[in-house]
Amino acid sequence: MIGNDIIDLKISLGKNNWKRKGFLNKLFSEEEQDWILNSKAPELNIWLLWSMKESAYKAHQRRFELPRSYNPKAFRCxxxxxxxxxxxxxxxxxxxxxxxxxxxxxxxxYCIATLSNATLFQKIYFKPTDLKLQLINAVSKQQNLPKEKISIKKTSQFIPFLIFENQKLFCNFSMTHHGDFSAFIMELRN
Structure with missing residues (x-):
C-alpha cells in the first residue's frame, strides 16, 4: 500500500497561527511537539509531520478499506x-x-508512505493539471492498456480505484494536490 501528500508552502507557511493555545496538542504527541519546538524550523516541521501523517493515513485507509476518519494525533511520527x-x-x-x-x-x-520498498513511479506537477487524466495516461503506458477504457471510481469509503473494461484493475496508487502542486504515485508491476 502507498499514500502521498503534497503541501504548497506559500499557502501554508505564515498563514496558520500554529502558536495559538491547543493547536499543536490537537495534532501531535508530546514527543512530536518537543521535536517541533526544539527544531530550527518549527513551522516547516509542523507541515513535514502533517504530510507524513497524511500520506500514511491514505496508505492505511486503503490497506484496510476503512471509512474516512482522520485523527492525526493517533499517528506517531x-x-x-x-x-x-x-x-x-x-x-x-x-x-x-x-x-x-x-x-x-x-x-x-512532498511525502510518500509505503509498507515496503516496492518499485514506484511518481510525478509531481508544478501547475494545475488534470491529475486523474495524468494518472490514467501513466497506467495506460505502464500496463499497455488503451487509456480510453480506463477510469477512476471510488468505493463507498471514498477510496479511489481504477476500472478497465468494467473490471477493477489492480494498480496501487495515491493522488494529492494542494495549491499550485499536485502529484500521483503508483506501484509498478515487476
Whole structure:
C-alpha cells in the first residue's frame, strides 16, 4: 500500500497561527511537539509531520478499506534520517508501521508512505493539471492498456480505484494536490 501528500508552502507557511493555545496538542504527541519546538524550523516541521501523517493515513485507509476518519494525533511520527532536502521516517498507526520519505524544497513538501520498498513511479506537477487524466495516461503506458477504457471510481469509503473494461484493475496508487502542486504515485508491476 502507498499514500502521498503534497503541501504548497506559500499557502501554508505564515498563514496558520500554529502558536495559538491547543493547536499543536490537537495534532501531535508530546514527543512530536518537543521535536517541533526544539527544531530550527518549527513551522516547516509542523507541515513535514502533517504530510507524513497524511500520506500514511491514505496508505492505511486503503490497506484496510476503512471509512474516512482522520485523527492525526493517533499517528506517531519518527524521523529516522534528516537531510536538508530529504527526510525519512516511520509513521505508526495502531500496530501498523509505514515507511515515509519526504522531499522538501522552498516551494513544497512532498511525502510518500509505503509498507515496503516496492518499485514506484511518481510525478509531481508544478501547475494545475488534470491529475486523474495524468494518472490514467501513466497506467495506460505502464500496463499497455488503451487509456480510453480506463477510469477512476471510488468505493463507498471514498477510496479511489481504477476500472478497465468494467473490471477493477489492480494498480496501487495515491493522488494529492494542494495549491499550485499536485502529484500521483503508483506501484509498478515487476
Amino acid at each position: 519518527e524521523i529516522t534520517e534528516d537531510k536538508i532536502a530529504s527526510v525519512s521516517g516511520k509513521v505508526s498507526i495502531d500496530k501498523n508501521s509505514y515507511l515515509t520519505k519526504a522531499s522538501i524544497s522552498k516551494e513544497y513538501i
